[in-house]
Amino acid sequence: MAVKIIESCVNCFACEPVCPSNAIYEAKPHFLVDSKKCTECEGDFPVFQCASICPIEGAILDSLGLAINPPGSLTGIPPEKMAEAMAELQSH
Amino acid sequence: MQLPVLNEAPAAKGGCAASSCGSTDNQMDSLPDSIREKVQNHPCYSEDAHHYFARMHVAVAPACNIQCHYCNRKYDCANESRPGVVSELLTPDQAVKKTMAVAANIPQMTVLGIAGPGDPLANPERTFETFRRLSEEAPDIKLCVSTNGLALPDAVEELSKHNIDHVTITINCVDPEIGAKIYPWIFWKNKRIKGVKGAKILIEQQQKGLEMLIAKGILVKVNSVMIPGVNDQHLAEVSKVVKSKGAFLHNVMPLIAEAEHGTFYGVMGQRGPTPDELQDLQDSCSGDMNMMRHCRQCRADAVGMLGEDRGDEFTLDKIEDMEIDYQAAMEKRKVIHQAIQAEMDSKRLEKAEKAQQHKQEPKLTTRPVLMAVATSGQGVINVHFGHAKEFLIYEASPDGVRFISHRKADQYCGGDSTCGDGESTLQVTIRALAGCEAVLCSKVGYEPWEQLEAAGIQPNGEHAMEPIEEAVMAVYKEMAAAGKLDEKPETVRASA
Numbered sequence: 276m277a278v279k280i281i282e283s284c285v286n287c288f289a290c291e292p293v294c295p296s297n298a299i300y301e302a303k304p305h306f307l308v309d310s311k312k313c314t315e316c317e318g319d320f321p322v323f324q325c326a327s328i329c330p331i332e333g334a335i336l337d338s339l340g341l342a343i344n345p346p347g348s349l350t351g352i353p354p355e356k357m358a359e360a361m362a363e364l365q366s367h
Numbered sequence: 368m369q370l371p372v373l374n375e376a377p378a379a380k381g382g383c384a385a386s387s388c389g390s391t392d393n394q395m396d397s398l399p400d401s402i403r404e405k406v407q408n409h410p411c412y413s414e415d416a417h418h419y420f421a422r423m424h425v426a427v428a429p430a431c432n433i434q435c436h437y438c439n440r441k442y443d444c445a446n447e448s449r450p451g452v453v454s455e456l457l458t459p460d461q462a463v464k465k466t467m468a469v470a471a472n473i474p475q476m477t478v479l480g481i482a483g484p485g486d487p488l489a490n491p492e493r494t495f496e497t498f499r500r501l502s503e504e505a506p507d508i509k510l511c512v513s514t515n516g517l518a519l520p521d522a523v524e525e526l527s528k529h530n531i532d533h534v535t536i537t538i539n540c541v542d543p544e545i546g547a548k549i550y551p552w553i554f555w556k557n558k559r560i561k562g563v564k565g566a567k568i569l570i571e572q573q574q575k576g577l578e579m580l581i582a583k584g585i586l587v588k589v590n591s592v593m594i595p596g597v598n599d600q601h602l603a604e605v606s607k608v609v610k611s612k613g614a615f616l617h618n619v620m621p622l623i624a625e626a627e628h629g630t631f632y633g634v635m636g637q638r639g640p641t642p643d644e645l646q647d648l649q650d651s652c653s654g655d656m657n658m659m660r661h662c663r664q665c666r667a668d669a670v671g672m673l674g675e676d677r678g679d680e681f682t683l684d685k686i687e688d689m690e691i692d693y694q695a696a697m698e699k700r701k702v703i704h705q706a707i708q709a710e711m712d713s714k715r716l717e718k719a720e721k722a723q724q725h726k727q728e729p730k731l732t733t734r735p736v737l738m739a740v741a742t743s744g745q746g747v748i749n750v751h752f753g754h755a756k757e758f759l760i761y762e763a764s765p766d767g768v769r770f771i772s773h774r775k776a777d778q779y780c781g782g783d784s785t786c787g788d789g790e791s792t793l794q795v796t797i798r799a800l801a802g803c804e805a806v807l808c809s810k811v812g813y814e815p816w817e818q819l820e821a822a823g824i825q826p827n828g829e830h831a832m833e834p835i836e837e838a839v840m841a842v843y844k845e846m847a848a849a850g851k852l853d854e855k856p857e858t859v860r861a862s863a
Binding site: 285286287288289292293320322324327328330331349350351352356357360363364 | 436489551557559631
């Protein structure tokens, strides 16, 4: 039972101080979660603290490997709209 | 040639400033002397000071506690110039070292700000450690901070301890319904709160923080991002509210939104305001509030005068090799600051005298004209047209000369021949000057001269090294005498 930070992390430090278990640490190339320390906030908070402040969709996965903040959930940009805009930029 | 100047604070204290009578648009004139003294060498708080003094930001604050629709938190890009973007994140120790290196090498740097790339007050340890050390080790540098306001009420006590007497709060709305269209979420009391509910909390915290700062005697500037169709109709109300609570300056900035920034507004096609729309809003707020018009919306690691960025000279590896004797640097800085101050004071006196003379002349009845000016500081025309990275826009009218805004010469697209529509850099620059009827620079080449004329913008290289306002008024009077101001301009004022 632990969350995982993956490579889309932008190293913004926001999650580190809000972790009730001090499980998050600065590392290269991005922050990591000590899976032995992570409690998924159980007993402390009803929601994952790291994933509640993380600004990057998809950067934190739950114990099943699923994005806690899926595409579009934080920025409000519909994923298809984002894909469209990126395709448009690529074509230039 | 006599000329009036509208935006500048004259040296004369008290009474009605000669240059401002009849105008409601002066940035500084209505301020009490105590505030004027605090901002006279702060480039971001005084339009006058920004021609002489430099500032820097240190990027020590990466975390943020809210999301704004004009921001993308994947901020690590060296080629973009806008708030929230930085190249290297610094530790407080590195930030102190960098600040002292810049202060020693750019002695006219008077102000150190922490502005991100996240929210400085969402990183209280890193932010306050930097401030604490700088107030001890570099006491001649003014410290300031900008914030979204969410964590502000809890930070006011600490801010006042570190002698930070300038705080900027970004307030885009006072209505949670509008806020929900700007802020998708906030992180508050261990939860992510979305929509109107989140915006309501943010607005309450901003207003409470503003009131607390004013009660402590800390100067507050309010920044607002103008987002057409979202808060443009609402910002006059924001201006009134923040003024009534004691904010002393309101800076309405245009939204920057391009699809390649990956922001909500950029991807969703939200447009920014045209220069005309921005100016109209600033003018409509100015009856109630001192408006700031010279903001360059700089990066969270900018270094130098407002129109420039010398960050490349002070990267971590470069400052590592610099040996700084700060005591010696402080002595040198003091002498230079005094000299600049004396120059500014004498120029202000001169301007006030000229304005007085102008009042006694028969008043023109001609229409106002926008002019672009190429300057790199000192308040004079001193940049070659082709070298200008930006132009300052002034309005000349029978009432005098007032500063309106700046326009970038090198647009975001780069504007070279690889650009989709095949525009040259020159064409892009000319487009950026839309609405201006003259451009004043130290020199103009033959090719741009012809193209500027063809675009209805009269190039003028006759006023090199002259004070901006004097030169603008001189050209205005020439235009009036030549009968050019009797009818409407041929070019459209607005740029697309």
